[in-house]
Amino acid sequence: NAGVTQTPKFQVLKTGQSMTLQCAQDMNHNSMYWYRQDPGMGLRLIYYSASEGTTDKGEVPNGYNVSRLNKREFSLRLESAAPSQTSVYFCASSDGTGNSYEQYFGPGTRLTVT
Amino acid sequence: GQQLNQSPQSMFIQEGEDVSMNCTSSSIFNTWLWYKQDPGEGPVLLIALYKAGELTSNGRLTAQFGITRKDSFLNISASIPSDVGIYFCAGRPAAGNKLTFGGGTRVLVKP
Numbered sequence: 341n342a343g344v345t346q347t348p349k350f351q352v353l354k355t356g357q358s359m360t361l362q363c364a365q366d367m368n369h370n371s372m373y374w375y376r377q378d379p380g381m382g383l384r385l386i387y388y389s390a391s392e393g394t395t396d397k398g399e400v401p402n403g404y405n406v407s408r409l410n411k412r413e414f415s416l417r418l419e420s421a422a423p424s425q426t427s428v429y430f431c432a433s434s435d436g437t438g439n440s441y442e443q444y445f446g447p448g449t450r451l452t453v454t
Numbered sequence: 455g456q457q458l459n460q461s462p463q464s465m466f467i468q469e470g471e472d473v474s475m476n477c478t479s480s481s482i483f484n485t486w487l488w489y490k491q492d493p494g495e496g497p498v499l500l501i502a503l504y505k506a507g508e509l510t511s512n513g514r515l516t517a518q519f520g521i522t523r524k525d526s527f528l529n530i531s532a533s534i535p536s537d538v539g540i541y542f543c544a545g546r547p548a549a550g551n552k553l554t555f556g557g558g559t560r561v562l563v564k565p
Contacts, residue, residue, distance in 0.1 A: 384555075388551070436551045441485050
């Protein structure tokens with residue numbers, strides 16, 4: 341099992357450009373999440389999907405959109421990138437049922453907006 | 455919103471030492487999780503706690519779910535160089551799947 345995979349690993353954008361970050365999990369998890377991590381800080385939730393077909397805003401959703409394409413895949417889109425969106429982006433998944441709220445993370449996408 | 459205060463923000467370890475860190479919240483949590491993040495990688499789950507008072511070990515790591523449900527502690531015994539990294543706590547409230555993360559404790563090796 342690969343767990344949670346993310347593409348690309350690195351990306352440089354110019355202000356105003358758009359891009360989509362891809363995430364996939366092979367653990368048959370119900371819930372998926374997108375976080376951003378800024379230098380010296382913890383993880384802040386951007387959007388999450390509690391189950392296939394649903395998405396909800398997290399703590400810092402402005403400037404982002406998401407799509408839960410199917411149970412495996414959850415993408416994050418930046419429509420018009422801004423320098424403030426320079427960050428490391430992590431995708432995570434969890435079973436989200438019973439006691440299984442443990443989230444498992446991908447390796448991250450390092451995004452620089454110039 | 456909910457906030458988790460993690461302390462210390464950073465610490466130096468010497469090989470063989472025991473180290474401790476903690477996480478406190480103004481709100482009650484039903485789940486506490488501890489993660490470790492190495493440079494350039496995603497956080498890796500170390501320990502999950504589901505009951506108040508629970509004490510759980512994973513090798514040299516031991517974590518406790520505080521009785522008040524507003525705090526959690528992580529201890530590393532007999533530290534080794536590969537313990538260097540950033541340790542994050544995360545808490546989940548009674549309802550929903552979302553986690554709130556602490557700011558992290560950066561563990562460094564004493565020069």
